[in-house]
Amino acid sequence: MDNTAYIALSRQIALQNRMTVIAGNVANMASTGFKAEKLDFDTLLVDADRPGDVGFVQDRGLVRDLSPGELTTTGNPL
Numbered sequence: 290m291d292n293t294a295y296i297a298l299s300r301q302i303a304l305q306n307r308m309t310v311i312a313g314n315v316a317n318m319a320s321t322g323f324k325a326e327k328l329d330f331d332t333l334l335v336d337a338d339r340p341g342d343v344g345f346v347q348d349r350g351l352v353r354d355l356s357p358g359e360l361t362t363t364g365n366p367l
Contacts, residue, residue: 295345296344296345299345299346299347300346302346303328303330303346303347303348306328306348307328307330307348310326310327310328310351313326314326322358323358324353324354324355325353325354326351326352326353326354327351327352327354328348328349328350328351328352329348329349329350329351329352330346330347330348330349331346331347331348331349332344332345332346332347
């Protein structure tokens, strides 16, 4: 396979993984105790004979947001 095809494919795979994580975030955002996730991407730029940047994209890992969520008062007794 041509190198340019590998570059395009790496970007498409990273975008697909990102959409999967976003879909999971949207599906679970109303769940109690849910913590959002995001992908950490890394790009390797390559010198090319043609003008412009050429780079491989790789998702390096999944990052979970552990910040505390908003408190909601229910008015119910303990």
